[in-house]
Amino acid sequence: MKMLTRLALNNNKKNKARSILIMLVIFLSTTLLSSIALICYGSLKYQKDNVKELYGTFYGAYKGVSEEQIAEMRKRSEFTEIGKSAVCGEVESEATVSLQWMSEEVGMMTNLKEQLEEGSFPKAQNEIAGERRFFQKLGYENVKIGDEIKLSYRRSNQEKYQETTFVVSGIIRSISEELENQAYVGYVSEDFYTTHFSENARRYMAYFSLSEDLGLNSETAEIEAKELAEKCGIDAENVAMNKTYLFFVLSPDMESIMGFILIAIVVVIFSVLVIYNIFQVGIVEKIQEYGKIKALGATRGQMKALVFREGMMLSVIPTPLGILAGIGISCLFMNYWISNMAPFGAETKISAAYISVPLLLLCVLAVLATVWIALKKPMSTVKKVSPVEAFRYQGEGKRKKGICKGYAVMSPNRMMMANLAMNKKRTVGTMFTMGLSCVLFVVAVNYTRNVDIEYAARQDLPFGQFQIDLSYSTTDTAYPENNLDSVLKENPLDAQLVKDLKSIEGVTEVKIGKQLYAHDEKGELHSIAVLDRKLFEKESKGAGVLGTVDYEKASKDNAIFNGWSHFIADTGYEIGDTVSFQLGGMQGEIPYQGELQGAFGSINGDWAITEDTYKNLGFADAEENIGTIWVDCKKSESKNVEAAIKELLENKDHYELSSFEGEVESLDSMMAIMKIMGYSFLLLIGMITFMNMANTMILNVITRKRELGVLQAVGMTNQQLNKMLRNEGLLFTLGSIVISLVVGIPAGYGLFLYGKKAGLTGFDVYHFPGVEILVMIFVLAVLQIGLSFMLSRNVKKESLIDRIRY
Template identity: 50%
Template sequence: MKMITKLALSNNKKNKTRSILIMLSIFLTTVLLSAIATFGYGQIKFQSANAEEFYGSYYGSYAGVTEDQIGEMEKRSEFDRIGRAATIGTIENARSISMVWMDNETRDLANLDRQLQEGAFPEQENEIAGQKAMFERIGYPDVKVGDKVNIRFRRNTHETYQEKEFLVSGIMSQTVKEQENRSYTAYVSKACYESLYAPEERAYTIYFSLSDSVDVNSSTLEMTIKDLAEECGINPEYAFDNMYYSMWVLDPGMEMIVGCIVVALIVVFFAVMVIYNIFQVGLIQKIQEYGKIKALGATKKQMKKLVFREGMLLTIISIPAGLIVGTTVSIGFMNSWLSQSTTLGNQDVVQVNMVSIPLLLLCAAASAIAVWAALKRPMKVISRISPVEAIRFQGSQKKNKGLRRGRKQMGVRQLTQANMSMNRKRTITTIISMGLSCVLFVVAANFTGNVSTRYDARKQVPYGQFQIDLTYSKADTAYPENNLDSILKANPLDEELVEQIRKIDAVTDVKIRYMMYAYDQNGNLQSIGVLNKEQFDDEEYQGSLKGEVDYETAAKNGDILYGWSYFIEESGYDLGDTVTMTMGDAGGEARFQGTMTGAFGSSNYDWIITDEAYDQLGLSGKSIGTIWVDCRPQDCADVQNQLEDLLTDKQHYEFSTYQGALETSESSLGMFETLAYGFLLLVGLIAFMNMANTIIISIITRKRELGVMQALGMTNSQMNSMLRNEGVLFTAGSILVSLLVGMPAGYALFCYGREHGYFGLDVYHIPVIEIAAMIIILTALQISLSFILSRNIKKESIVERIRYQE
């Protein structure tokens, strides 16, 4: 046993190049496995420990609940805790500011008390609490606890605003969601709610937790709370589960666990392939050596142990080093991510220990198993060697049948073809193995390349640096001037404003989009987008379409399309139905009749028609719904100031900037993007390692062959060209294999992610930059490797190369 170990150690020392390459492959594999395991484990522990902090401790909520229904809930043992909340109304502002009341139980279940920075929640009828940003928006930028504020609010869109003086009782922190959506909540007291709503008008939103006797998990929670709602006389459609809380507490991180396992299995597969490829390429030149060992009396079992020990001895340093590096990288990234999340959310989070010794041991075992799996076939081949045949072995033992084809002259191209075709099986195997090692990179690039903060921001501001949108209501009976029809008739974003914007010196381009209002057959107010071909195609590009969505057809036939494919049933029409409406804008009103041929995924309008369909209505004036303004990035501040001056006297508009949308996107996607590209880098290293392994081993094991050819007259330049051409063919074949396999697999992964609502994924586009970078880097590295290796070979004399016996 000691002799086999010594012999394996001696072989590894002798074959330094092979040993170093295998150790690097094992090291990178272990780094990836330990990083994946540590990150996944840390995420699950962190989310589980902080689920209440982030998502509250309630299982679900019921909306529109009466006192009698609350009484039914209190009778049932399934409910553990029940809290009440109620929406009082909205505060007059361009942004959404709601007024709500929550009792102590609800505040505890929703973890609202931790958001209170100073002061207390309202108790008296005239008290109010809210975020500083909320008070700033209503005209109180430096509000403090104890200040008096006058607030205009109304209960619903059928009532006028009323003004009431409040005393600020508390200042709340701003959550990430409120920061991104720029929507706010003001909290008032129970006394305030009861003073504004008579007993028969009161309806509550109920937050609740379930008792331990209810057997429920994240998959069954929604159905369970809907069934309980029905038994209590509550409309199940108004039942909502606390999805994220249930996912991390009731069924902690199953998607994360499954995802980590799948990626880890893929990494192990490619590690097996890379390590096997190293042994396979260099195996032929060692056949004689193993034959001599067997001739000295080694049994099949001992030969297997010899190859096995050679591989396993290389894991002694590689695996521990990989565990340390992978864990360190993952912890560093996680801490950076958490610190940024904490800053954004202003929340005190529970720190967790991300290191799991059992998981790290499992990663070490997985790396060792990968090495064992890679050695299975070499062990089998070596154990079956006949000593006599092995000692006589001179390379390929195949004999060509028929006539041998000769050539009067041999050039670099002919030599390259001869070398590649001499052992077709090995050539094809090498190309496929190298290509498959790049597949993981291509798959990951398809996913990562479609998760972009800039792309996500462009969904909010599709063009230019600034966006000006109309804001409107569709059912404000108290203030009908706020409704869409009244606003479009007044046409606040008119052509005169557009011309004034065009005259701003730094503005490089201005684009506009028109819109209309419409009354359906029931008299309901609807919004209509009027799109030209470019805008139509942009909306179509967003995907999630239903029916026939084609500009040429819609323009020719005067068709109409629904704006939200997911809610198409709510339109009251089916695809193919005739839609009759009265449409209007600043140019008057006209009767429209057209076929609903399809639906867009998620537009900003209820319905959409083409600009040519609009022309058929015969109206004289168009109302602008959106204006986009573009300029150079360095001119943004100046242009923004001038735009705000132009809009000073305007009403019913919302001003957005691309930079603001980008910052919002980066706050939620930036760290994920960093993680994804870090993973791509490690995967790319593994892909390159496989290519480098193949080229290095191939050249070193052919040292004698190259020496003989140079002795027969091959020049150094010809040898360089031959090796470069071989490398280029291997690289080209590998890239082709990786694209043929990786692109469909990557697209399937993208579709899965989009279907399950993964952030940053909306419309698929080929990751041209990532793939082009892979091709360029692999080609450059391959050429560099061939040059360096051929240069090293030339340092030895021809005689030394011919006598080479690694």
């Protein structure tokens, strides 16, 4: 046994190139497996450890619930906790500000009580609590406990604002980063709510937790909640589940965990093929040595054990190093992730126990199993071959009898094709394993290409650096001047504003979008978005589109579209119905009848028509009915341009200003983590791909030193040798690229469709990763040509006699 171990060790030392390449592949595979496993484990454990602080402890909530329905809930033993919350009304402010009451149970279940920085939650009718940003939006920069504040408040948009005085009872710690145009909430007492709302008018958000005796998991909890809602007389569609809490407390969703498991399986399969290919490519050289050992008396079992030990010895050093590298990568990721998670929740418990020893041992076993599977075919080959066959072995088994077609004149390309044809299995195997690594690259790059922060931001701000929208209501009976019909007639976004915006230094382009209002047969007010061809086609490619959404047909038929497909049933119309409206703008109103041809997933309007339909109906004046203005400028000028825009808007009402930079910042934290994971995976896959290609070319030259020496002895020049090796490498690269494109592009598109269906941010319209694929092809070609050049130089350093005797 010691002799076999020494032989295996010496063989590995003798074949340094092969040994180093295998060790590198094992190291990278171990790094991938261990980092993926620890990131999965660490993220799940972190969330589970801090789930209450981050997401509260409630299972879900029922919206629009009455006191009688809550009484029915309290009768059922399935509910272990029930809390009430209610929206009390809105506050007059440039920002979206509202007042809310919540019971003590809701404060505990949502973890809001833990966020109280100082003071207490309101108890008296005139007390109020909120984040500092809430008070700042009302004009109170440095508010303190006990300070009096005044605000204008109303219960609904059927009432006028009334000035109300409050005493600050508590200040809540900000638990999220401030986003552009976000909403703000102030918390008032139960006395305030019951005083301002009659018993019949009170409607609550009922938070609840369910009994553990029900044996629910994260998938069945929502089904149970809907069934209980119906039993309590509550509309089942009005349930909102705390899905993230349920995911970590009840049981992790297998679909999410399977994603990690699937990646791990792909890594194992990929590693098996690469390690197998490294062993198999060099089998022509090694099999003759094994034949000599067998001729000296080694048994079949000993030959099998020899190859097995060679492979396993090569795992001794890279496996622990890969585990350490995996630990390092996972720790870096977890530290980054936790630091970015902190703004989204309460103070969380950051633990160092995100390294699972059993999981790492499982990774080690997986790597060793990977090496063992990769060695099975070489072990079987060595075990079966006889000493006589070993000296004749060429790696292709039995050769078919037939006529060998020759050429009167040989060239480097013909020599290349002859060599590849003689070793078909090796050629195909090499192309397949290299192609697989490129497939993984193409699939991964489809993910990273479509997770685009700027693209996601463009869903809300489709053009330029700034967007000015009309701010309006459609149901404000107390202040009808705030409704869209009045706002459009007031014309705050007029032609003079557009002209002034164009004159701002640094502005490169200003575009406008039109908007109309509509009164239906019941007299209700609706907003009508006017979409030009480019915006129409963009929205038609989004999620949730229904019916026939074609710009030419819509313009020809003067058709109309619903703006929110999810709520189309609430309108009373179906696709194909005739819609009757009184459309209006600055010019007055005109009767309209048109076919409802489709619905968009979500747009900035209740309904939509094309720009051509807008003109066909007589709304042709370019200076009227402006609903949106987009302003573009150089990124370096954005700060100065923003200040100038705000100055122009100072004396105007009914507008909302958004910036592209603000949209990007609001998405950046979440998307950055996803992109880091994607690009890290790409980097490791790319390294393994290069190792595989380098191994193929190095062993291809090493095992053919004698052949190349003979060819040069009979007249092949150094230039012809360079050309032959270069073309061989290019052919391998071309085959790999073809495989990667044929398999990788459909697989990558499938991943995109899954991401779009799952609602992943940035997955809306498919972007083919053409640039990334061209870069991959270019890099592979450059690396291959560089390797060919270095190997050719290395071969030529040895004399012809040494090569022929090799």
